Amino acid sequence: MASVQKDPILQVETTCGSLLFELQIIWDEVGETETDRDQMLLELERECLEVYRRKVDQANRCRAQLRQAIADAEAQLAAICSAMGERPVHIRQSDQSVGSLKQELGRILPELEEMQKRKVERRNQFIVVMEQIDSITNDIKGQGELVHSEPLIDETNLSMRKLEELHCQLQVLQKEKIDRVETIRKHLCTLYSHCSVLGMDFNEVVGQVNPTLSDPEGPRSLSDHTIEKLGAAVQKLMEVKIQRMQRLQDLATTMLELWNLMDTPIEEQQEYQHITCNIAASEHEITEANSLSEDFIKYVEAEVVRLDEVKASKMKELVLKKRSELEEICRKTHLLPVSDSAIDQTIVAIESGIVDATMVLEHLEQHISKIKEEALSRKEILERVEKWLSACDEESWLEEYNRDDNRYNAGRGAHLTLKRAEKARNLVTKLPGMVEALASKTIVWEQENGIEFLYDGIRLLSMLEEYNILRQEREEEHRRQRVRISPLFIVSRNF
Numbered sequence: 001m002a003s004v005q006k007d008p009i010l011q012v013e014t015t016c017g018s019l020l021f022e023l024q025i026i027w028d029e030v031g032e033t034e035t036d037r038d039q040m041l042l043e044l045e046r047e048c049l050e051v052y053r054r055k056v057d058q059a060n061r062c063r064a065q066l067r068q069a070i071a072d073a074e075a076q077l078a079a080i081c082s083a084m085g086e087r088p089v090h091i092r093q094s095d096q097s098v099g100s101l102k103q104e105l106g107r108i109l110p111e112l113e114e115m116q117k118r119k120v121e122r123r124n125q126f127i128v129v130m131e132q133i134d135s136i137t138n139d140i141k142g143q144g145e146l147v148h149s150e151p152l153i154d155e156t157n158l159s160m161r162k163l164e165e166l167h168c169q170l171q172v173l174q175k176e177k178i179d180r181v182e183t184i185r186k187h188l189c190t191l192y193s194h195c196s197v198l199g200m201d202f203n204e205v206v207g208q209v210n211p212t213l214s215d216p217e218g219p220r221s222l223s224d225h226t227i228e229k230l231g232a233a234v235q236k237l238m239e240v241k242i243q244r245m246q247r248l249q250d251l252a253t254t255m256l257e258l259w260n261l262m263d264t265p266i267e268e269q270q271e272y273q274h275i276t277c278n279i280a281a282s283e284h285e286i287t288e289a290n291s292l293s294e295d296f297i298k299y300v301e302a303e304v305v306r307l308d309e310v311k312a313s314k315m316k317e318l319v320l321k322k323r324s325e326l327e328e329i330c331r332k333t334h335l336l337p338v339s340d341s342a343i344d345q346t347i348v349a350i351e352s353g354i355v356d357a358t359m360v361l362e363h364l365e366q367h368i369s370k371i372k373e374e375a376l377s378r379k380e381i382l383e384r385v386e387k388w389l390s391a392c393d394e395e396s397w398l399e400e401y402n403r404d405d406n407r408y409n410a411g412r413g414a415h416l417t418l419k420r421a422e423k424a425r426n427l428v429t430k431l432p433g434m435v436e437a438l439a440s441k442t443i444v445w446e447q448e449n450g451i452e453f454l455y456d457g458i459r460l461l462s463m464l465e466e467y468n469i470l471r472q473e474r475e476e477e478h479r480r481q482r483v484r485i486s487p488l489f490i491v492s493r494n495f
Contacts (some may be wrong), residue, residue, distance in 0.1 A: 085159025412417025
């Protein structure tokens, strides 16, 4: 009995029966006819059926909604698994007892929520990678300063394979970016070095290439155009550096020539040692800041101009000095020097600017060098000439001594004179051999050099020939004197 009371349907039936019993009592009291009672019972039954139908329809709609929700959830789950490249996590078999629809929906929804959460995480991973790819791509294209929206993602393909492909693409772009950054860094280092040497504003030069390169805090353009312009700027400054280096080396060469020309003291040269030390340096060896700046080159040019002015004021003195040196060499070597009138005319031409003094000095240097070479080849003959002329002097002294009637008188120093006379006679006897040997040497020298051997402007062979003639004449005269003296000597003995 207790179980019957607990059944809701039985309770409803009991309640409906009690209500129907109560209704019949009321009808009896009211006096309703059987027809009216049947009509009201029929209406009551019809109304109950409508209520039941509405409840059944409502239950059908609820069942359909549950089935649709399950189907939608399964479809979403399948789509998410497909997009993520994974097998479906919820597969319902047709013959599998899965319980009620609500139970089945209750099992699917947590799985769907978990997969949706994983999809969001996977999508965020795609966004991070694609944003990095877009950022590096924009840097490489030179669009790093532009603001871009969230990258477009293919929601139907969020698989790990696709994510790995994007990671590989990102790694390639990152490597390319690193290479471009390194290339730009090297170009900027070279450009900074050139600007430092040339005395140029590095930021201004870089800003002309690309404004982003002069901002160390902001993003830098890594585009091909930027790298090409940067390389062109480096090449341009390299050419400017080489041109200025050549200018400076030419100025340094001129400076050294002027120093050597004017015998500038070492102390004065030391001030410009940092200039002349680079006279043979190559481009990469010149790294000192401002060593090729326009102001520095103008400073060196001003010094060269000053030296030119000093040189102009000293040219006459130098020419005269070189002339004295030439005359001294000619005097020692018994060669004819350049005439004074020619030197004077040259000095006048230098002062008037008609003739370049450097060329004149070079000509004098060449002439001096030539005279020195000729003096070296004349040395042996000149030494023999000096001995010959010394012997000639002794011969002349002996002649005078022999003509002195008092030469045998005893007196102070007479024994020294006698010794000298004895030596002079021995030397004079060697004169013919000396002359002959000297003439032979001179003839050989003239044949080898193709010119006449001059001694103070006179051909040496002519001098030797003239000496031989004079010597023969003296000997002839001595013989005639001895012939005249002989008869007198015989007469004096007879007496």
